[in-house]
Amino acid sequence: MELEFLKQCMVFKELELIDLNILLPMFKKKEIAAGKTVFVENMPGESLYLVESGEVDISKMLSEGDEQLLVSVGPGEVFGELAVLDEAPRSATARVSSDTILWRLERPDFDLLCRDHPASGLRFVRNLVALFCNRIRENNQEYREMILMGIVRQTA
Numbered sequence: 001m002e003l004e005f006l007k008q009c010m011v012f013k014e015l016e017l018i019d020l021n022i023l024l025p026m027f028k029k030k031e032i033a034a035g036k037t038v039f040v041e042n043m044p045g046e047s048l049y050l051v052e053s054g055e056v057d058i059s060k061m062l063s064e065g066d067e068q069l070l071v072s073v074g075p076g077e078v079f080g081e082l083a084v085l086d087e088a089p090r091s092a093t094a095r096v097s098s099d100t101i102l103w104r105l106e107r108p109d110f111d112l113l114c115r116d117h118p119a120s121g122l123r124f125v126r127n128l129v130a131l132f133c134n135r136i137r138e139n140n141q142e143y144r145e146m147i148l149m150g151i152v153r154q155t156a
Helices: 003-008 017-026 107-116 118-148
Strands: 028-032 037-039 047-053 056-063 066-073 093-096 100-106
Touching (some): 003 017, 017 107
Antiparallel strands (some): 028 100
């Protein structure tokens, strides 16, 4: 993975060159063919993924065999990031919709970053938190729109 690619990714944008140089070797490349599953909802999670090329569909199981697409992520986007922060099972399923190149950061490497390079770790964690905040705001807006359209029943 190239340093220039990392600089263009939202979750790495505000990081300093020293941070990027520390992070870069921690990522492991993973090439996945279209239709393959990256991880399944409720399985243990231990890594976040950065999409270099291709597309990944993130979906949630609604009932037995019924899956709902939540979002598709593409180049420069991160998914599965909760796994480096907590030890909870995966909250959704990730499946590639086209041949995809991913870069994986595992929790032990993330922990090493935070322990050995606390300033860099803090800047990276702040970017992850900003990503969470944006997603929560988007979900709140979507939920509001569903209430206004009558899709979701309001409770008092």
